[in-house]
Amino acid sequence: MASAPMTEDNSYGAWKFCAWNGMIFMAVFMYFWGWLGHNLPPFAGDAPASEVAGYFRNHSDAVRLGMVTSMTFAVSYAVWGIAIGKVMDYAIGRGHILTDLQVWGAGLTVVPILVSSSFWLLGSYRPEALDDTTLQMIYDAAWLLIDLAYAVTSVQMFGLGFGFLRDKRAEPFFPKWVCWYSIWVGFMFIAECFMPFFKGGAFNRSGILNFWIEFSIFFAYAPIITWYTLKAIGRIRVENGD
Amino acid sequence: MYAPSTMPAETRKKALALPGDEGVFFFITADMAMFALFFLVFMVGQAQAPDIYRASRAALDPTLGLLNTLILATSGWLMVRAVDAARRERWSAARRNVIAAALVGLGFAVTKAFEYHAKISHGITLNTNEFFTYYYAFTGLHFFHFVIGVLVLAITQAKLAAPEGEKTRIWLESAAAYWHMVDLLWMVLFPMLYLAGGTA
Amino acid sequence: MKLSSTLAYGIIAALSISSFALFESQGHTLILALAVFAIALVKIATILNGFMHLEWQHRPFAQVLTGWLVVVGAVLAGGMFALPWNS
Numbered sequence: 001m002a003s004a005p006m007t008e009d010n011s012y013g014a015w016k017f018c019a020w021n022g023m024i025f026m027a028v029f030m031y032f033w034g035w036l037g038h039n040l041p042p043f044a045g046d047a048p049a050s051e052v053a054g055y056f057r058n059h060s061d062a063v064r065l066g067m068v069t070s071m072t073f074a075v076s077y078a079v080w081g082i083a084i085g086k087v088m089d090y091a092i093g094r095g096h097i098l099t100d101l102q103v104w105g106a107g108l109t110v111v112p113i114l115v116s117s118s119f120w121l122l123g124s125y126r127p128e129a130l131d132d133t134t135l136q137m138i139y140d141a142a143w144l145l146i147d148l149a150y151a152v153t154s155v156q157m158f159g160l161g162f163g164f165l166r167d168k169r170a171e172p173f174f175p176k177w178v179c180w181y182s183i184w185v186g187f188m189f190i191a192e193c194f195m196p197f198f199k200g201g202a203f204n205r206s207g208i209l210n211f212w213i214e215f216s217i218f219f220a221y222a223p224i225i226t227w228y229t230l231k232a233i234g235r236i237r238v239e240n241g242d
Numbered sequence: 243m244y245a246p247s248t249m250p251a252e253t254r255k256k257a258l259a260l261p262g263d264e265g266v267f268f269f270i271t272a273d274m275a276m277f278a279l280f281f282l283v284f285m286v287g288q289a290q291a292p293d294i295y296r297a298s299r300a301a302l303d304p305t306l307g308l309l310n311t312l313i314l315a316t317s318g319w320l321m322v323r324a325v326d327a328a329r330r331e332r333w334s335a336a337r338r339n340v341i342a343a344a345l346v347g348l349g350f351a352v353t354k355a356f357e358y359h360a361k362i363s364h365g366i367t368l369n370t371n372e373f374f375t376y377y378y379a380f381t382g383l384h385f386f387h388f389v390i391g392v393l394v395l396a397i398t399q400a401k402l403a404a405p406e407g408e409k410t411r412i413w414l415e416s417a418a419a420y421w422h423m424v425d426l427l428w429m430v431l432f433p434m435l436y437l438a439g440g441t442a
Numbered sequence: 443m444k445l446s447s448t449l450a451y452g453i454i455a456a457l458s459i460s461s462f463a464l465f466e467s468q469g470h471t472l473i474l475a476l477a478v479f480a481i482a483l484v485k486i487a488t489i490l491n492g493f494m495h496l497e498w499q500h501r502p503f504a505q506v507l508t509g510w511l512v513v514v515g516a517v518l519a520g521g522m523f524a525l526p527w528n529s
Binding site: 260261264267271274275278281282284285286288289292304308311312315316318319321322323326418419422425426429430432433434437438439440441 | 447448450451454455458459461462465466470474475476478479481482485486489490492493494495496500503506507510513514517518520521522524525526527
Binding site: 165176177179180181183184187188190191194197198201202203208209213 | 263264265266268269272273276279280283287368369372375376379383386390
């Protein structure tokens with residue numbers, strides 16, 4: 001591996017901070033987007049419009065705060081992806097296409113999060129002036145976007161998984177099972193395709209399969225990857241003798 | 243002095259090694275856990291509305307399900323023959339068996355296409371009722387696994403055309419393990435959807 | 443014990459056909475439903491053993507997949523006991 005240009009970089013603090021952004025993202029996403037935005041779990045597809053509209057009207061400030069914070073921190077997902085990409089540079093050599101896919105996948109994941117959050121924010125902006133079905137439509141649009149943008153994130157997961165599988169170290173930065181977990185999560189996301197067809201049951205946006213399982217495997221994803229990314233940065237620091 | 247004792251140890255280690263790649267087995271385990279959950283969701287739904295499930299099951303043709311079971315089992319057996327051949331470094335025999343496994347396996351797609359088409363033309367869709375939601379979703383996700391499997395077999399036969407020893411053998415064993423998973427998930431899906439639970 | 447793949451294939455094919463024939467001829471009862479699932483699980487065990495060659499020394503996967511069989515068996519049997527059956 002080209003070690004000469006690698007050793008020039010010793011900003012491990014910034015690198016680690018970027019890696020921690022995965023956890024910052026998850027914390028913000030769960031509390032501000034999830035809890036304050038009433039998205040954990042969401043209203044079911046068949047929830048009456050008045051129920052959804054009532055939430056926007058009665059908790060408009062909570063939703064505003066939730067979505068403003070969610071939009072502010074959405075980019076931390078991309079920052080995290082860049083930190084992972086730099087570890088991939090060490091694992092499989094600079095400029096590998098799988099690294100590019102991982103970074104771009106993480107970067108583009110920001111877009112649906114940002115845009116769907118802006119929809120929820122829109123609903124909370126003047127809910128008193130909008131009728132129930134309009135507010136319901138805004139809520140639906142946001143959920144359809146965030147769920148069906150799964151493939152963007154799958155690209156990150158495939159890039160990461162297949163990329164780190166090429167790590168030829170005796171003890172690779174990412175264990176095989178983590179790589180395959182990443183690939184599997186990206187693969188299973190395809191179940192999101194069922195979501196638009198249902199308003200109730202296991203495959204609707206709040207159902208056992210489409211929400212609880214799919215989101216749980218995603219929520220477990222970021223901490224696992226962040227843990228191994230931070231460990232790898234520590235190992236690279238030792239290898240470089242910094 | 244060392245040679246005679248290390249040789250059997252090496253051979254023994256090889257014999258005990260997991261067939262294929264442990265990462266692929268992790269993927270398979272995770273996938274099977276997901277399907278186990280699908281089975282649970284189905285059983286809970288069925289217990290809550292047995293009449294709907296029984297009436298709907300009567301619309302399925304179990305003969306097609308049986309046909310697909312036999313297709314997948316035959317294809318799986320051909321994959322085992324491929325792995326056995328590769329372990330003896332008979333690469334072209336391995337490749338022939340992989341191609342045969344893929345060709346036989348494609349019969350599954352033909353049957354499935356025929357079956358889906360017949361259902362849809364009778365106006366039975368994903369949203370007809372809960373039974374058919376699960377029928378389409380679970381067989382659809384299983385079919386997606388099948389399609390990926392066929393692609394993997396296509397890559398595998400290409401690799402077997404220019405084998406690289408151990409590396410190719412592990413690839414083949416991993417592909418076979420995945421293919422067997424597609425087979426064994428169907429072994430539950432078939433009785434669960436088409437047979438057991440009763441028809442009205 | 444290592445199961446020959448051809449024997450495994452024979453077992454799977456024979457069990458598939460016989461469970462289907464049994465079910466078609468005898469109608470739908472709880473006992474038959476349980477038997478159909480039991481046969482399915484035997485077929486899966488045969489695939490794990492005779493096709494995948496997954497044996498006891500392949501821990502943890504052999505144990506996890508055996509556990510999977512037990513859990514799925516319980517889910518399927520539980521699902522059948524939860525249904526109303528005539529006679």
